[in-house]
Amino acid sequence: xxxxxxxxxxxxxxxxxxxxxxxxxxxxxxxxxxxxxxxxxxxxxxxxxxxxxxxxxxxxxxxxxxxxxxxxxxxxxxxxxxxxxxxxxxxxxxxxxxxxxxxxxxxxxxxxxxxxxxxxxxxxxxxxxxxxxxxxxxxxxxxxxxxxxxxxxxxxxxxxxxxxxxxxxxxxxxxxxxxxxxxxxxxxxxxxxxxxxxxxxxxxxxxxxxxxxxxxxxxxxxxxxxxxxxxxxxxxxxxxxxxxxxxxxxxxxxxxxxxxxxxxxxxxxxxxxxxxxxxxxxxxxxxxxxxxxxxxxxxxxxxxxxxxxxxx
Amino acid sequence: xxxxxxxxxxxxxxxxxxxxxxxxxxxxxxxxxxxxxxxxxxxxxxxxxxxxxxxxxxxxxxxxxxxxxxxxxxxxxxxxxxxxxxxxxxxxxxxxxxxxxxxxxxxxxxxxxxxxxxxxxxxxxxxxxxxxxxxxxxxxxxxxxxxxxxxxxxxxxxxxxxxxxxxxxxxxxxxxxxxxxxxxxxxxxxxxxxxxxxxxxxxxxxxxxxxxxx
Numbered sequence: 172x173x174x175x176x177x178x179x180x181x182x183x184x185x186x187x188x189x190x191x192x193x194x195x196x197x198x199x200x201x202x203x204x205x206x207x208x209x210x211x212x213x214x215x216x217x218x219x220x221x222x223x224x225x226x227x228x229x230x231x232x233x234x235x236x237x238x239x240x241x242x243x244x245x246x247x248x249x250x251x252x253x254x255x256x257x258x259x260x261x262x263x264x265x266x267x268x269x270x271x272x273x274x275x276x277x278x279x280x281x282x283x284x285x286x287x288x289x290x291x292x293x294x295x296x297x298x299x300x301x302x303x304x305x306x307x308x309x310x311x312x313x314x315x316x317x318x319x320x321x322x323x324x325x326x327x328x329x330x331x332x333x334x335x336x337x338x339x340x341x342x343x344x345x346x347x348x349x350x351x352x353x354x355x356x357x358x359x360x361x362x363x364x365x366x367x368x369x370x371x372x373x374x375x376x377x378x379x380x381x382x383x384x385x386x387x388x389x390x391x392x393x394x395x396x397x398x399x400x401x402x403x404x405x406x407x408x409x410x411x412x413x414x415x416x417x418x419x420x421x422x423x424x425x426x427x428x429x430x431x432x433x434x435x436x437x438x439x440x441x442x443x444x445x446x447x448x449x450x451x452x453x454x455x456x457x458x459x460x461x462x463x464x465x466x467x468x469x470x471x472x473x474x475x476x477x478x479x480x481x482x483x
Numbered sequence: 484x485x486x487x488x489x490x491x492x493x494x495x496x497x498x499x500x501x502x503x504x505x506x507x508x509x510x511x512x513x514x515x516x517x518x519x520x521x522x523x524x525x526x527x528x529x530x531x532x533x534x535x536x537x538x539x540x541x542x543x544x545x546x547x548x549x550x551x552x553x554x555x556x557x558x559x560x561x562x563x564x565x566x567x568x569x570x571x572x573x574x575x576x577x578x579x580x581x582x583x584x585x586x587x588x589x590x591x592x593x594x595x596x597x598x599x600x601x602x603x604x605x606x607x608x609x610x611x612x613x614x615x616x617x618x619x620x621x622x623x624x625x626x627x628x629x630x631x632x633x634x635x636x637x638x639x640x641x642x643x644x645x646x647x648x649x650x651x652x653x654x655x656x657x658x659x660x661x662x663x664x665x666x667x668x669x670x671x672x673x674x675x676x677x678x679x680x681x682x683x684x685x686x687x688x689x690x691x692x693x694x695x696x697x
Contacts, residue, residue, distance in 0.1 A: 282662050302662050344655050362566075362646045363656075369555065376558040 208264030216416075216423040217262055220291060226262060228255040229276030229290035229415075233366075235391035236448045237296050238273075247273045251294040251412075253443035254313055254434075258292070258414070261430045278346075282306045285415050292427070293415035296385075298347055299462070308420065309413035310427030312459045313440070316385035317406035318351050321392060323374065324401045329381055332407045335359045341370035341379040348384040351408040367392055374400065385410055390451045411459065428461045435461075486661040487670035490653070497653030498674045504570055504639040504649060505678065509632055511575035516582025521612055523587050534583065541580040546641050549573050554645040570642035578635045585627045589620035622693045629686025633679045640675075650674045 211217040220226050230238035230251050237249040256268035263270050276284055276295045284290045285307045296316075299309045322329050329335065335356040342348040344363045352359055362379050364370055370382040371392050382389065386406060393400050414427055434440045435458035444455040487494060522534035541549070554569045564572065593616050601611040643652035654671035658664045 279658055279664055283664075302660070306662060344652075344659065346659070349656075350660075363652070364646055365644060372555050376555070376563070378558075378563075 209261065211426075212422075215426075216291070216420055217426055220262055224263075225270050225272055226259055226292070227272045227274050227290045228259075229274050229281060229284050229293035229295055230255065231277070231295045232273075232275040234296055234388070235395075236387055236451050236453075238294075240275075248447070250314065250443060250447040251296065253447055254414070254431075254440075255292070255294045257434045257439050257443065258294075258427065258430055261426075261433070281415060285417055288417075291416070294412075295415075296412055297415050298410045299413040300347070303415075304464075306418060307415045308418050308424050309415055309462075310424050311413035311431055311461060312411035313414065313431050313435075314412040315456075315459045316387050316410040316412060318348055318383060318408040318410065319386040319389055319406045320403040321374070321382045321389045321400050322380065322403060324399055326380065329403055331403070331405045332356050332383075335381055335383070338381060339379040341373050341382045342384050343367055343370065346384060347408075347410060352383050355407055371396060371400070387448055387451070387453060390448075390453055394451055411462070413462075425463070428463055431461055484666050484669065486657055486663050486666045487673075490657050490660075490670075493653050493657065494650070494670055494674060497648060497650040497671070498677065500567075500647065500649040501636070501639050501674065502678060504567075504574060504642060504647070505632075505636045507571050508574035508578060508639070509635055511571065512578035512582050512631075512635070515575060515579025516586055517617075519579060519583025520586035520590060521609075523583065524590055524612075526608060538580045538583055541577055542584070546573070546577055546638055547644060549577060550641055550644045566642070566645045566647045569645060570639070570647045574635060574639060574642070577638070578631060581631050581634075582628065585624050585631065586617075586620060588627075589622075589624035590616055592623045593619045619695070622695055625686060625690040625693060629683060629690070632682055632686065636678050636682065637675060640671075 208221075209217075211221065230247055230249075232238060232240040232247055234249065234251075237251045238247050239249050240247050252273070255271055255273075259267035259271050261267070274284070274290050276290065276293055278295075281293050281295060281297060282303065285293055293307075294313075297303075297309070299312055303309070320329060320332065320335070329338075332352070332355040335352065336358040338359055339362060340352060340356075340359045341362045341364065342352060344365055349361055349363065352361060362370075362373060364373065367382070367384065367388055370379070373379045374382050375396075381403075382392070382400075386402065389402055393402060414431075416423055416427065431440075434443075440458050441455050444453075449455060519534045519538060522530040523538070525531060550570070550573050553573050554566065557563070597615055597619070598611055601615040606614065639649060640651035642649055643655060646652070650671045654667045657667040657670070661667060
């Protein structure tokens with residue numbers, strides 16, 4: 172009798188514990204997602220992704236603060252990654268973040284990856300612009316970076332972009348930063364490298380007097396230089412980062428825009444910012460406004476290197 | 484291909500830079516190669532050792548690594564050149580090692596009796612090399628030198644790593660502006676062909692002209 176009662180007690184205890192755990196899980200999920208698996212009209216991209224149980228997200232693996240592969244864990248970390256997780260939770264319901272497969276996307280392969288279906292969406296510091304809208308569509312923006320200037324700590328001669336005229340300035344290949352720079356300081360001599368670390372090395376060596384790109388990236392460089400560099404703090408352009416998706420998939424774009432607006436409002440966006448970019452010393456701005464542009468209204472084709480706005 | 488036409492002046496400048504890189508580097512590399520080959524067959528052991536070490540170090544290091552090491556690394560010891568000059572130095576040093584080995588193999592094709600006869604006539608080692616061996620050796624290596632010239636032309640594309648605005652770098656920038664990598668790089672590919680195809684023909688003609696009629 173005693174034995175049976177003991178067994179019953181243990182079973183009951185386990186049941187209670189299990190129930191407690193279960194409800195804890197649910198509560199945790201409720202704070203970040205809708206807490207249930209959403210349903211979508213059949214035939215939509217969301218329904219297809221849900222049925223497949225997987226979403227492939229193109230992101231950078233080498234961009235501190237946005238998408239950086241942690242060498243110890245092998246996981247990608249950053250603001251772009253957090254945004255992708257929040258989107259996945261809205262497609263798959265709670266735990267959706269585990270259904271993401273991150274695919275490394277460098278600047279040059281983002282459009283082909285979307286067009287060929289290597290990825291379902293791209294969240295990779297992807298600046299929305301008209302040249303790109305000819306090939307892909309964008310949801311968002313979910314972040315607006317601002318181009319700033321980084322100089323050596325003891326340099327007080329450069330206070331704004333106009334001071335860069337006639338000076339040697341470094342930025343990275345395939346970036347809008349170059350175009351913005353030459354528009355504002357046409358006489359600046361531009362040096363282009365493959366990575367921002369090389370620009371930082373060139374600044375240290377005195378090959379260039381300034382490095383210019385988005386303030387988010389420069390903040391990371393200032394931090395890793397042990398404050399040998401500083402930000403000028405006088406931004407001169409806006410870089411709206413959007414989520415890239417297949418051109419013409421308007422239902423999916425609307426869904427992504429709706430999702431972004433929800434995470435802007437419920438505080439998840441600010442949390443994601445603090446957990447990633449906040450660690451680079453940036454303070455969270457207010458979320459941007461989603462741009463629900465009408466397809467087909469994009470501007471004329473611009474293909475010359477001298478006349479187009481593009482981003483890294 | 485509209486992107487290429489829209490950016491024709493950029494491509495032209497890029498092509499000119501690539502031509503300058505190739506011709507200047509090949510000239511310097513040829514001189515380096517002759518010196519290396521002479522050292523490697525010289526009767527003086529330290530010279531042989533120096534040349535062998537040079538060839539093995541340079542030949543076995545990827546060119547991209549040499550570019551980054553020279554451009555970013557040597558500034559730490561006070562050696563600083565512009566990107567263009569750095570590219571010429573690295574390309575000549577790299578190609579020079581290969582030319583040295585090619586010329587050495589040419590020297591080995593010249594029968595030993597030739598050198599022995601020259602020495603018997605009282606010529607010094609440099610004279611033997613310059614007057615007897617090299618004129619014969621070089622004729623037999625025109626084809627491999629042509630290969631090295633073509634390889635150098637294409638290797639010059641790596642100068643884009645250190646921001647030299649040559650053909651590949653132009654294609655990179657046009658890709659950024661147009662989001663059309665295929666067309667942009669096709670343009671660069673055609674640029675390289677404009678250089679390498681005539682070079683191949685020229686080396687073929689040279690090879691037939693200097694061939695030793697037996």
